[in-house]
Amino acid sequence: MANTQYPESYYAASANAVPPRPVLQDDVETDVCVIGAGYTGLSSALFLLEHGFRVTVLEAAKVGFGASGRNGGQIVNSYSRDIDVIERTVGPKQAQLLGEMAFEGGRIIRERVARYNIQCNLKDGGVFAALSAKQMGHLESQKRLWERFGHTQLELMDQRRIREVVGCDQYVGGMLDMSGGHIHPLNLALGEAAAVESLGGTIYEQSPAVRIERGANPVVHTPQGKVRARFIIVAGNAYLGNLVPELAAKSMPCGTQVITTEPLGDELAKALLPQDYCVEDCNYLLDYYRLTADKRLIFGGGVVYGARDPANIEAIIRPKMLKAFPQLKDVKIDYAWTGNFLLTLSRLPQVGRLGDNIYYSQGCSGHGVTYTHLAGKVLAEALRGQAERFDAFADLPHYPFPGGQLLRTPFAALGAWYYGLRDKYGL
Structure with missing residues (x-):
């Protein structure tokens, strides 16, 4: 049987205490069955419970696994x-709706944290x-684009200015988004799960959905x-397996790797990231990093197509970290782990309905933290009969990977190699 305990990550080691949750062992009746207790499922469940639906969540492993x-x-x-x-793909009307939603996920996270008093080290x-x-x-063009859709908490930074917020001399400039930020992601999920239960929702862990009997x-x-x-809301994303074959053909699980240093101490942490902002670079195969509440550096990057677990995560990621921060050469790595996200060919999320009553959202393609919270709201709206925003996502065109499931991994890896060369040579 697949391992259903949390990986040995920094997040699991520093997670807030939670009560054990039951395994489903009988027949249950409910308004909405949500498959998956990650952000998409938990966000959907919360919005539905707030509007009076009875909700049951099934999780194959543990909340936020x-x-x-x-x-x-x-x-x-x-x-x-x-x-x-998106605008070039679907035209201005649909793009306008999707553009208006592009900054909503972060607002939903902050609203949830405030309303349900979720302890997840939220930083702006x-x-x-x-x-x-x-x-x-x-x-520069991204700033103009985002401002067109009413997003104004942005500041362009020249080389001198970015040095004030990132202690790294690789960058020629950057953009600061004050409505961006960072959280302890597992504690956010655990807090949302507690909120679901506080509203009368039920979450079953170690209870994988093995078959869906479709029909009225x-x-x-x-x-x-x-x-x-x-x-039914299908919210398994990269961990759905083949439960819904129609969804597996148009997506591919990919692994990303993350390491966490030992605590750095106040002085060194402040030298790296004086304002405690999080950072991602602008490469196609990007690196991302931030400080934790106890002053460790979390550093991630790299993509493994087809979601194999690489043998030595530290060997892949540590050199990237040292390129950005050579002063960490003697610092110990305390945690290294991998996790899967779901990639679509278009890199846009897939949202839709199978028959009259099975809804799904998947394929955030690496932009999941904010999008999944928005997706929960949009799915809940659709179940309540307000489908305009749901339809804006559902109408995005999606295609299967060339060569089907057998060839999707080599094709994607080839694409990544090409973009990796572009990153390397600044093309």
Whole structure:
């Protein structure tokens, strides 16, 4: 059986205490059965409970076991493909709706943290760091684009200014987004799960959905029980497996690697990131990093296509960290882990409905922290009969990977090699 305990990550080691949750062992009836207790599922459940639905959540492992509890912990606005790309793909009307939603996920996170008093070390401020004049030009146009959609908490930074917020001499400039920021991602998920339960929702752990009986009154089967529901929300993302074959063909799980240093002490931590902002660079295969509440550096990057667990994560990521911060050469790495996110060919999320009553959202393509919170709201709206925003996502065109599931990994890896060369030579 697959391992269903948290990986040995910094997040698991510093997680808030939570009560054990039951395994589903009988037949349950509910309004909505949510499959997956990550951000998409928890966000959906919360919005539905706030509008009076009865909600049952099934989780194959533990709350936040997948990407929601393993990611870099950064609140990054918009989507993995920005609004201008969406506009070229679908035209101005649909792009306007998606553009208006591009900054909503971060607001939802802050509102949840405040309303339910979630202890997850929320900090404001995220930096996009440019390694070349070309990347800086992209940030300038990104600022104009985001401001067109009413997003104004942005500051362009020249080389002198970015040195004030990042103690790294690689960057020629950057952009600061004060509505970006960072969180302890697993504690956010655990806090949202507690909020779900406080509103009368039920979460079953170690209760994987093994089969969906479709029809007018769908039934989700687990190894020891079943849930009858009016609606189902499929929110398994990269950990869904082949439960819904239609969804597997158009997406690919990918792994990303993260390391965490030993505590650095106040002085060294302040030298690296004086304002405690989080940072991601502008490369296609990007690096991202931030400080934790106890002054460690979390540093992530790299993509493994097809989601194999690489043998030595530290060997992949530590050189990237030392390139940015050579002063950390003698610092010990206390944690190293990998987690999967779901990639789509278009890099845009896939949202839709199967039949009349099975809804899904998946494929955040690395932009999951904010998007999943928005997705929960949009899915809940659709179940309540307000489908305009749901339809704006559902109408995005999606295609299967070339060569099907067999060839999707080599094709994507080839693409990554090409973009890696572009990053390296500044093309």
